[in-house]
Amino acid sequence: MKMLPVQLSLNPPLGLWSDMLWRCPPAQPSQLAELKTQLPPSLPSDPRLWSREDVAVFLHFCEREFDLPKVDYDLFQMNGKALCLLTRADFGHRCPGAGDVLHNVLQMLVIESHMMQWHLPNSPVTPTSRYPLSPHSHPPTPTWPPIGAPESAFHQTSHLAPHHFMAPNSVTLSPPPSVDSQASSPPQSHDQSQPQQNGTSNSPSSSSSSSSSSSAHNGNSSSSSSTSSTGSTSSASATATAAAAAAAAAALSANNAFSALKHQHQQQQQQQQQHHNATSASSHHSDSDEESYSEPPAANSTIVNFSAQSYQAAAAAAAAVAQYNNSPPTTPILKDMPQSLKQQIKNTFVNSWSQQQQQQQQQQHLNLEQQKLPNLGGGSVSAPTTPSYMQPVKREFFPDKTDNRYMQPVKREFFPENTEPNTNGRLLWDFLQQLLNDRNQKYSDLIAWKCRDTGVFKIVDPAGLAKLWGIQKNHLSMNYDKMSRALRYYYRVNILRKVQGERHCYQFLRNPTELKNIKNISLLRQSVGQTNGTNGSPGATNSNGSNSNVNQSPSSITNSPTQTPASQMQTPQRPSSQGNPNHLTLPNSISSAAAAVAAAAAAAYGPPPSSPLFMHAINGAFHYLSSNGVPPNSPAALPTTPNDKFQFNIMKNEQNSVTSHETSGAASDEMKPTDLSVSGSSSVEKRPYSSPSANDDCYPLIRNADGLTTIKLIRYNESEGGAGTQQQNSGLNDSNDNQQQQQRNTPTPMDSESSEMESSPSHDSMGATDLRK
DNA sequence: CACCCGGAAGCGGG
């Protein structure tokens, strides 16, 4: 058996490839990249997404490329998912002479797709997703896995062929595709970025910049890229393009290691960009801004590897980005572009992104199922590398090179499952979080933390941010006015609140983890709601929502975000409360809280109760409840009163942070985290994120030794609102109108990273379902 | 004038 293709007839690159495959099974990214370039463009990057036909195409491809003995297609009448489940032995049985090769190739593709997902998927800044909001908050386990392996591999590969490796690695996480484009620039890429930017931005006109960076390139490529050269393009060309694209991407994300290669890549990129630019009709040139925006996001994150198609798209995206970057904030970024370009861009940023995201999700599911690891652990996926706390608004175009990102890639790929639930920046809050937490602070010129601890941030460039958001959502006419409306909807759900007196300053009332959990929660809730009846939904609500909310909320309950889940989950434990719309009875009882916690934990971790993490969370919750509050881990107990600690300093100043919340809500909570829909009423101001009380760092979350986050609940003394009592609240609360007026108690932060829970009841509305209403 | 607010209607995706 030829295991591998040593013989391959592949193109030169493949040759390497095959070799590689042969020696190292799951191969390195770079190899993958190459391999990918060779694959029929029509094949989804994630083998698990393949249809039967795709599987056949793949087999045929391998057969041909690796000179494999004839494959019996009848034995592979399955989709990609099934194919991926086949073991090496299975392959061997079905295809004696080529089983290993097929298996290896497939594994590589799978791995790669994982990587992709990781990196790209998260669009906006994926990495951040894990956030490091506060150092503490992060779970011990870095999301990014140890770079070690992968990276090393990567490097190695790089040696082999610079461009090759580039691709794979390149992938990256950059912020939302769109995002990246603008602001960020990867640290290293710096160099590259500039060129790219220049090139891109310039578009035709930008010749100067482009010229500098770009080396000669073929014009052709440009056209091809923009149009799409077609993946079909000859393998060689495709490869080249892919490599270039990858290089670009890589460059952006790339590590220092690449430095040597940079030149080449840069050149390629530049060339490509130039081409793109040229092709792209529109071109804004405003170079001025470029710097600020610097890197072409596209390159960074999105693009990535693979096929010529990808490359093209990437190129287009890059060009678009460049344009965007260059263009003054106000300029409509994509509008001017030709449609083809627009589409490509969209595809790149948006579509590819979304696809990747989807893939990720799928993968995650698979992984979870397969591994069943809760890992998430906290989701801490990433540690915050650079604490950018409070950064002033300054712009940093070039992030520090220290960035870990580069490293990240490696890890992620292999363990996507660890990832937290991702919204991939599709949700506004996530998008903002990702930008804010970008390790490189690439987006600091668009949005920056004023006080990370308190969750206060400032939109530095409203127009630019809105555009970026528009790109992300594919609503090119997005502007700050519209985006801000979306932000205002978050008031209802206590995700955000406005910092009074300061323009463009908002405060997150919930930390990302919570928000992410919410997602899951919402799902849970649905189920729960069904059982319960009321909950769910929506309910409710009176028109006003305000009051009704309160009551209703209970049903939904959620104490703080985290709790919410619980309520939703509802576990059996707490059902009662749900039932009643009115008061929330629940929250008070520990059990209910526990339930909430459990729910939250479940949401966060996914794993069933049995999982340690889950139990941990529950225990922590109990602990807290029993003790009052202080989460086991939390360094400090929370003040029952809104005190200092909590308060975020900053926030305090701001509006209300202080406010009182209403607490009340006690019981219920109003918000369901996830649901934005819940609305409370309005007002918002709730409390700020949770700050970590004790922590200096601030984030509300506290981590246990295990790495779990515990929740901190804050209690309010008061009760109010209706229900009264309850103490726990987390930070958010609701907002009833009344409440609004009233004040909110202070929030308590909880933490959670993964599990977090808060308990805050907010009562809020609940009913109100949607944000809308 | 820009910002901010929130109601109302609508849209696209899941």
Place this chain on the structure above:
DNA sequence: TCCCGCTTCCGGGT
């Protein structure tokens, strides 16, 4: 079909 999460518009307030 419904719900969610916005998007778009708008009138009004500061």
